[in-house]
Amino acid sequence: MMSKNLLEEYDKKRDFRKTHEPKPVYDNSKCTNEHRFVVQEHHASMLHFDFRLENNGVMKRSIPKGPSLNPRDKRLAIMVEDHPIPYMNFEGKIPDGEYGAGEVRTWDIGTYESLDDIDIDKGIEQGKLTFILHGKKLQGEFHMVRSRFRTNQRANQWLLMKKKDEYANENFLLERILNYGSRQDLQSSADTKTNKKRQRQSTVISPESQVKKR
16 A cells, blocks of 8 residues: 655655646555556656656656666666656646656556566665566566665665566667657757758759859
């Protein structure tokens, strides 16, 4: 069952008169344990990804560079406050001035299977999680381990890694399957294309100019 205490930090950081994010759910009848997961693109001050596993509430981690299907990649995952279960379906804009201001979009969603003999909460306590994801983009076995450097600043830092299995892809590039880029990325891409087009136009020699030279 989800305890109210688990969502106190989430509640304190948000003004629900301004943001449309889900309010903390204290009704235990609404809590499920269907082992769902979600990855959301969060276009805040910096584009990052929020990865959540459902377990008596929602355990949330922020993955700055996004998940990967390449077993060679070790993605930093920072544990932050628990989020209510309805947040798994949240999409929209968090207003400017509010915590986490920016666009939130679902990047992938599905279910997961824990491969540990212990539950998620116990795995977090021990610093290791192993699970299989069944999503549209993320599939197969993954591992999460807490950073060995457990200082005050790094106590919540974990690493997300893909196991080498049939779903692994060493050529995986997150940029190729993003739902959409940030405004900065889109503008940068547009500027790059415009500059390249101008360069090509400036190097084209018209037939008239060749005739005049002769």
